[in-house]
Amino acid sequence: MAADSATPLLCARALRRLYGRIVALEEVSFELWPGEILAIVGESGSGKSTLLHVLAGQLEPDEGEVLFDLPGRGLQDIYRLCEGERRTLARTDWGFVHQHAVDGLRMHVSAGANVVERQMALGERHYGRLRRLALDWLQHVELDPARIDDAPVIFSGGMRQRLQIARNLVTLPRLVFLDEPTSGLDVSVQARLLDLLRRLTRELGLAVVLVTHDLAVARLLAHRTMVMQLGRVVESGLTDQLLDDPVHPYTQLLVSSVLPP
Amino acid sequence: MRMCDPPGSLERDPNVNFAYLDERTKRMIRRALLKAVCIPGHQVAFGSREMPLPYGWGTGGIQVTASILGPRDVLKVIDQGSDDTVNAVNIRRFFQRTAGVAVTTDTTRADIIQTRHRIPETPLREGQILVFQVPAPEPMQRLEPRQSETRKMHGLAEYGLMHVKLYEDIAHYGHIATTYDYPVLVNNRYVMSPSPIPKFDNPKLNMSPALQLFGAGREKRIYAVPPYTAVTSLAFDDHPFEVQRWESGCALCGSRASFLDEVLTDDHGGRMFVCSDSDYCTSRQGADVRSVISDGG
Numbered sequence: 126m127a128a129d130s131a132t133p134l135l136c137a138r139a140l141r142r143l144y145g146r147i148v149a150l151e152e153v154s155f156e157l158w159p160g161e162i163l164a165i166v167g168e169s170g171s172g173k174s175t176l177l178h179v180l181a182g183q184l185e186p187d188e189g190e191v192l193f194d195l196p197g198r199g200l201q202d203i204y205r206l207c208e209g210e211r212r213t214l215a216r217t218d219w220g221f222v223h224q225h226a227v228d229g230l231r232m233h234v235s236a237g238a239n240v241v242e243r244q245m246a247l248g249e250r251h252y253g254r255l256r257r258l259a260l261d262w263l264q265h266v267e268l269d270p271a272r273i274d275d276a277p278v279i280f281s282g283g284m285r286q287r288l289q290i291a292r293n294l295v296t297l298p299r300l301v302f303l304d305e306p307t308s309g310l311d312v313s314v315q316a317r318l319l320d321l322l323r324r325l326t327r328e329l330g331l332a333v334v335l336v337t338h339d340l341a342v343a344r345l346l347a348h349r350t351m352v353m354q355l356g357r358v359v360e361s362g363l364t365d366q367l368l369d370d371p372v373h374p375y376t377q378l379l380v381s382s383v384l385p386p
Numbered sequence: 387m388r389m390c391d392p393p394g395s396l397e398r399d400p401n402v403n404f405a406y407l408d409e410r411t412k413r414m415i416r417r418a419l420l421k422a423v424c425i426p427g428h429q430v431a432f433g434s435r436e437m438p439l440p441y442g443w444g445t446g447g448i449q450v451t452a453s454i455l456g457p458r459d460v461l462k463v464i465d466q467g468s469d470d471t472v473n474a475v476n477i478r479r480f481f482q483r484t485a486g487v488a489v490t491t492d493t494t495r496a497d498i499i500q501t502r503h504r505i506p507e508t509p510l511r512e513g514q515i516l517v518f519q520v521p522a523p524e525p526m527q528r529l530e531p532r533q534s535e536t537r538k539m540h541g542l543a544e545y546g547l548m549h550v551k552l553y554e555d556i557a558h559y560g561h562i563a564t565t566y567d568y569p570v571l572v573n574n575r576y577v578m579s580p581s582p583i584p585k586f587d588n589p590k591l592n593m594s595p596a597l598q599l600f601g602a603g604r605e606k607r608i609y610a611v612p613p614y615t616a617v618t619s620l621a622f623d624d625h626p627f628e629v630q631r632w633e634s635g636c637a638l639c640g641s642r643a644s645f646l647d648e649v650l651t652d653d654h655g656g657r658m659f660v661c662s663d664s665d666y667c668t669s670r671q672g673a674d675v676r677s678v679i680s681d682g683g
């Protein structure tokens with residue numbers, strides 16, 4: 126974590142988002158620093174996914190702003206960029222790993238093409254180079270390079286998540302959004318995937334916003350954790366402190382019900 | 387007489403409007419065409435009408451032809467390069483009956499050429515219009531079925547997806563296996579489906595002196611390539627675009643420069659390669675051969 130960095134990478138200011146009369150987000154503000162991993166925890170319906178989509182430029186907030194540190198331009202409200210700029214940003218400097226791999230992969234396109242699609246979108250027109258890059262990234266995420274021409278539709282859940290990660294990291298983004306990346310996987314597969322995420326985030330100095338309902342995942346990966354309830358942030362702090370010594374009654378409840386004492 | 391000129395021309399039916407469509411519809415289609423010409427390669431939505439032919443029979447191309455046809459225009463209709471398949475004959479008759487226009491098989495004499503799946507071998511000239519029948523106008527549809535998304539991708543010129551398809555070809559077959567409907571970039575801006583012409587014809591799209599119009603009836607889309615517009619076929623630097631080649635020339639006219647079809651000559655596996663463009667082939671063979679083929683067909 127580069128805590129001495131002068132500006133935050135991402136900055137949420139007083140975010141509010143309604144669904145009809147349901148308040149999905151209210152008064153959410155925080156800063157994310159380069160290389161920092163932030164976990165968002167909270168029970169089902171507390172607004173975690175809504176927040177993630179608002180931060181990732183996919184869902185405009187009703188109020189508040191999301192600022193991102195653009196190279197050479199400083200903090201910019203992402204919803205004031207034109208759509209083309211925002212989409213380019215989203216597929217170069219950001220990654221988004223979906224809870225369900227089918228939302229984040231082209232299931233009937235080979236693993237290799239899934240990995241290098243972003244590079245092709247950026248104008249890479251040399252097949253040999255794309256191929257080498259795909260092979261490299263399959264290795265980085267510990268997928269068998271021999272599977273490069275297989276489509277993820279025949280991959281296991283864990284393999285699909287690895288492929289999603291490779292597909293997102295291929296442009297070396299500075300910020301990655303992860304929505305419940307390990308849920309629905311077997312415990313042993315989860316553990317290996319978490320190890321992989323921990324290694325890659327360190328090696329690449331990635332900043333991450335991680336949504337999870339699993340406090341153990343937050344404990345393992347996140348520098349800082351934010352607890353949400355009914356669309357609001359009720360408590361936030363360094364992960365270990367927050368989990369070992371929760372202050373807010375809701376956090377105490379979460380910790381006591383999930384983490385055996 | 388050219389081989390396909392009908393014996394005794396068909397009478398125009400006085401009970402239907404000129405070229406079948408009513409004038410308001412034709413004006414609407416012409417407005418869409420003008421817009422299409424202004425934005426080369428961009429798909430323009432239009433209010434496609436029911437035609438007295440099923441989709442897949444070129445209803446998009448027919449509506450375009452009907453909207454631009456004038457009484458003194460000479461029309462040629464080809465299907466897979468041939469003037470005398472059922473599809474070509476039907477469409478030609480349709481315009482003879484509804485518009486009373488002169489028809490020809492001679493590419494050089496035609497003002498408007500409606501085509502399915504080929505561009506004539508004889509180079510087109512200024513003033514000519516080539517009308518393509520298009521079954522599937524959206525080149526990205528198979529990889530991205532959401533229309534809202536493909537429209538956005540065109541709008542923002544986000545075309546990485548097109549190379550995903552070419553990448554897949556090379557990964558699975560060792561080369562770009564797409565041989566028909568090979569995607570092109572028009573005027574350095576819009577990716578376009580050239581309709582299911584063989585990629586052999588793609589270079590003819592580039593800087594053509596003729597106006598090229600594309601009509602998709604079922605999908606209700608019109609697009610265009612104005613004369614002298616750059617049209618490039620997508621490819622990789624290390625897997626450049628290439629057209630089909632044959633080992634020998636056409637068995638009938640000897641041409642080594644035209645697109646060849648394989649035809650069976652007997653029941654014992656005998657086969658030969660002949661020009662797909664029948665007008666080009668017969669005109670190269672001379673009048674004698676032409677009448678022989680005409681009698682046989």
Ligand SMILES: Nc1ncnc2c1ncn2[C@@H]1O[C@H](COP(=O)(O)OP(=O)(O)OP(=O)(O)O)[C@@H](O)[C@H]1O
Binds near residue numbers: 167168173
């Ligand atoms: N598209 C939508 N339309 C209406 N209400 C929605 C929509 N999406 C979310 N909500 C509501 O907003 C609130 C927050 O939902 P959100 O999906 O952000 O929660 P979450 O914390 O991600 O829950 P989970 O852990 O179940 O994924 C919930 O009350 C939910 O019902």
Ligand SMILES: [Mg+2]
Binds near residue numbers: 173174175
């Ligand atoms: Mg959620």
